[in-house]
Amino acid sequence: MTGRSGAARPPILVLVIGAAFLLLVTSLVIGSLTSPEYPAFALSAPRPALVGDSLVGPGTYTLDASATDRWRRFDFGRNAAVDSGAWDLAFRRFHLIVAPGGGIVDLGPVPFDSVVELPAAGYADNTAGPDTTNPAVGKWYAYSMLSHLLTSKHHVYGVRTPRGKYAKLELLTYYCRDAGTACITFRYAYQGNGTPRVAP
Structure with a gap:
């Protein structure tokens, strides 16, 4: 009788695996239902103005990159997001080129x-394709399976513009209160005189 009762009892390993699975499912459900607290960054008002040969920054800029069918462009030389003319960086969702x-x-x-x-x-140059990317900055973020949020790895990137100017860049966040997701805030400093020195 005792032997049959012991044989019917589930092995401890099965119980542990089952409990871990339930904990994982619960965490995923809670993460998907929890509303994230968006950072307090506000969208920057685009006011393009030529900066000339001066050192600009460090400063921060926030732009809405949520459109899936177009790139949001930024021109260091005019210190703003732009819709026409020269540009240096472009953002679309979590992509940057x-x-x-x-x-x-x-x-x-x-x-x-x-x-x-x-x-x-x-x-690094861009890698052209259906989803054009730049390999140097392609994985600037980490993705959490629990919260389903992107968080910056806080790498610093050097940018050489087509006009031979230099800037340093750090992507800070993918969210803001104004636009929700795909609202990119970045820190930067731009050297307009053509030298690679990006600090005073």
Whole structure:
């Protein structure tokens, strides 16, 4: 009788796996139902103005990149998001590319202010395709299966523009209160005189 009762009892390993599975499912459900607290960044008003040969920044800029059918362009030389004319970066959802003739280099998870001068080489071109990307900045974020949110890895990137100017860039967040998701906020400093020095 005792032997039959013991044999009918589920093995401890099965119970542990079952409990872990239920915990995972519960976490996923809670994560999907929880409304995220969006960062307090507000969309920047685009006021394009030529900056000339000066050092611009460090500053932050927030733009709405939620459209799936068009790129939102940013021009360092005019210090604003633009709809026409020259541009340096373009954003669409979580994708980021550089204007043709430019390049991006990943400098790693270093403090933004520690980057004083950018390298002369190592800048990656875009990879053309149905979903054009730039390999240097393609995975600037981490994705959480529990919260379903993208969070920045806080790498600093060097940008060489098609006009041979330099900027440093850090992508801060994919969310803002004004637009919700695909609202990109980035920190940057731009050197308009053509040298790779991006700090005073």
